[in-house]
Amino acid sequence: MQLDQLKLANREATLARVAEVINRQSSAGAQLLLEIRGQSLTVQAAIGDTSLETGDWVKVMRAGNELQLMGKLAQTPETTISRALAQRLPWQQSVDAGLARILTTLTGGARPDSVAPTGTPINNPPQPLPQPVRQAIEQLISRLPSSQSLTPGAGTQPGAAGQLRQWVEESGLFAESRLARAPQAALPDLKLAIGRVITALLAQQGSGPDAFNRFTPLASPELVQAPLQFPNTFPPPPPQGSAEPTVGQMLRLLAGMLNRITVNQLHSQILSTRTTAEAPTPVSTMLLELPWLNPNNEPRIAQLRIEQDPADSGQKTSGTPRATEWRLSLAMDLDEAGPLHFDVSLRQDQVSAQVWAEKQSTLRQVREDLPQLRKGLSDIGLDVVDLECRRGTPRGANTRLEHRLVDTRV
Incomplete structure (x- = not known):
């Protein structure tokens, strides 16, 4: 039973997040997808005059084999950001x-x-x-x-x-x-x-x-x-x-x-x-684009994703605390070399990197330069754990918000 999996005792109250309003019903009720304690649960809710939207936080209580909606919390900053x-x-x-x-x-x-005067653009x-x-x-x-x-x-x-x-x-x-x-x-x-x-x-x-x-x-x-x-x-x-x-x-x-x-x-x-249940501590994330000029003074874009995964966000292994990890993804489309994608991970003094190239000639050139890159990383005191180059683009390189978090119809 899903309520048992939530480890929610009878008459115990907890907070839940409205991940999606699946179906609004005429009898003052709705079918909701709630996120409770890291798990998703679809419920039929009698909401009365309460207006619920994606991102709202509600207080729920277990009553036997049912969840009762106790009330809605004030709008969170996350909801405001999502709507903007x-x-x-x-x-x-x-x-x-x-x-x-x-x-x-x-x-x-x-x-x-x-x-x-006729309204026609001149x-x-x-x-x-x-x-x-x-x-x-x-x-x-x-x-x-x-x-x-x-x-x-x-x-x-x-x-x-x-x-x-x-x-x-x-x-x-x-x-x-x-x-x-x-x-x-x-x-x-x-x-x-x-x-x-x-x-x-x-x-x-x-x-x-x-x-x-x-x-x-x-x-x-x-x-x-x-x-x-x-x-x-x-x-x-x-x-x-x-x-x-x-x-x-x-x-x-x-x-x-x-x-x-x-x-x-x-x-x-x-x-x-x-x-999430797997990462209870938020991973600090920055998404940014850096415009630059090619030799012909034409604007181009470098897209960067920088993440800081704190030391306490993951599971401990062998009793050893997990160190903070920095991850960087860089995507560029160069005029002659074509699309390039770099994934770099740094944890303490250990670094690993993957380079992805779509053009075969670029792939060959990058592979020839890998020893120089390895030496440069070693010269600044880093232990190179993994360094490789592959053709194509990395799976999962495109990141997006779950559609249930932001309703793009707003």
């Missing part, structure tokens, strides 16, 4: 594609938004960007890493660790926390820099920040198709035409880019607070 995430999912713009379109305006300008010729807008875009682009910074062996150079830390810090994932610490500073941060471009564009139109809410964000098709996959391995659509965007299109692109960064922030928060 669901609202932004359909409106994500790939950061590299958005930056590419914005970059064209530095040389080609932007077309003014205007319509004829195809105005492009005009140079006003200097404040141009300066804001140039400042944003100047902070992006270039391919020269990512050449083989660059990671061993003095200051490389600090440079990598700076790229992560300025990715936009920590924008609000950095701004809270220095509210008056013009911080070098991707999300804040995009906001400064938006502010400059609106100011040139004589509009304030509130006018930005009128613009519907432009979404990338691959992010609409798989809004929570990270890394997103769907191929991007063919490049759009070279026609200069209008000012309104620029604002819509920027709105979608902001949504993409915010989705990664919210997704990270939910993953960092989720617990």
Whole structure:
């Protein structure tokens, strides 16, 4: 019996989370999927006037062979985050594609938004960007890493660790926390820099920040198709035409880019607070994207997932406490080498790594470089436990929230 498996005594109360409202019934009842003590349980519940939604926490009590609903707890931060995430999912713009379109305006300008008296859009010729807008875009682009910074062996150079830390810090994932610490500073941060471009564009139109809410964000098709996959391995659509965007299109692109960064922030928060029966202690998770410039100054994206699995989150083996483990996944699609995926695990001074490549020529080159990588890791005092390269992509590389946690129809 499932109630016995929960080890819930008669008349004992406990908390349960509404994982899914399966079916709302007209007789003030509903079929619910509850998460109780790490297990899932489908129940028929008489909820009366109580409004229950996915993510709500309720108090239940065992009464013989039944569960009684005692009441609903106040809304949790996780629920608030989930709903904010669901609202932004359909409106994500790939950061590299958005930056590419914005970059064209530095040389080609932007077309003014205007319509004829009949309501038909007027195809105005492009005009140079006003200097404040141009300066804001140039400042944003100047902070992006270039391919020269990512050449083989660059990671061993003095200051490389600090440079990598700076790229992560300025990715936009920590924008609000950095701004809270220095509210008056013009911080070098991707999300804040995009906001400064938006502010400059609106100011040139004589509009304030509130006018930005009128613009519907432009979404990338691959992010609409798989809004929570990270890394997103769907191929991007063919490049759009070279026609200069209008000012309104620029604002819509920027709105979608902001949504993409915010989705990664919210997704990270939910993953960092989720617990399971196997991992009762949350695994701190960061999902972030680092835009960079290839030799042709075209924007590209590196997708990173960083996890810190604390020492007490897993089972102890042989009476020895489990050490904290750091895991890093990095996905990039290079112009000549093709898609590459790196999985690295570090526990104390032991490191293991797998490299995945889709192109056979790239696979061959990576295998030739593995001895150099092993030596570099050993030189900094790490014990290389496992180091291999495989063709293809790792199984389970795409991570997503369970659909019952976030209702994407919201």
